[in-house]
Amino acid sequence: MFEGMTDATRNASRTRHNWAGEASGSLGDLGTFVPHVLGALTVVGLAPFGVLIGFGAFLLATGLFYALPIAVQPMKAVSAVMLTGQLGPGEVAATGLVIGAVFLVLGLTGGIGWLARLIPRSVTAGLQLGLGLSMVVLGAGMMAQTPVLAAVAMVIVVAGLILPRLPAAPLAIVATVAIAWSSGLYELPAAPAFGWSLPGLTVPTWAEVVRAIELGVVPQLPLTFTNAIIVTAALARDLFPDGAARVTERNLSLSTGIANLALAPLGAMPMCHGAGGLQAQYRFGARTGWAPVILGVALIVFALGFSDGAAALLGAIPTGAVGALLVVAGGDLAMSRRLFDSRVECWPSIAVAAALTLFVNPAAGLAGGWAIEVGRTIWVRARARKTS
16 A cells, blocks of 8 residues: 555664654744644534544654655644634544545545646745744744744754753753743643543534534645655655655545545544654754654643643643744745755745745645646647747
């Protein structure tokens, strides 16, 4: 079913593990994880066990299969609708099931590969640039909420750029939590008490399925296709040219489909992979699948024994520290190698794709960049016919 298994396994076996880097990298994508998960627990009222076990299981499977720091993230369009109160637990489960079915079919039939081959490299570069800039803007806004703590976190993060073996992400979080607590900005939550949690089953009604398709599935599908599939596969090939044999568009589609179909009924949020998360984990030291495995195992343990305290503990992480991680990872994502390698004639499509991704969404960026590239191709061919 999946592609590239032999090559990826062989490449992973040759990788030397830097455990501090893997542990640090496992926390690199908290800028995406914390706000959306905290909102799902406190605003939407999803059960902590289902959300945590969903992310934990998907992260664990992702790390073991891809053997690279491929990220697992909440589906952002779905999360945005959830946080406005338009989707309840039943609709959330239905959204995960429908999206999972779509991407499983696209992966099994090869349709995802056919669609991916239609996307020019210039448009992919523009999408990556726009997504990176979006992360920077979001991170800067979060840093502005607690500027002093954000400055401390940024100093530690920059030190991590100079000293690659410094576990910058966990140090930034621990330092800012300690400063916030010691200065009286907020009180640390009490240590969560141990208590076994068991999975519940969420079976959506037909009315919830219809509502989920309208409000959750339709706006999310193009975002998952661009960010979680197209750009993630391209970025993995850039970062790991000799080790990304498994990270194909087909495999990313299959893993997204299987995970959502299996975990949505247990109360998991709709989840996908993400280029920003991959770049964040890489920036903060992750080089193998151990980074998602470490975080996945931690979330599974937390879900099984301490899920009742999840919201309080996640809320204790200062937004400034999370924003600093986002800013650095977003800058890395934006400044891609394919951006600097692009030809001058590709700059218009890159600029349009990036601008629309930043100010509208990645689906608009894909359509706009694609239209510019198609128009350029037609114009070049017309000129060639006139001169021949």
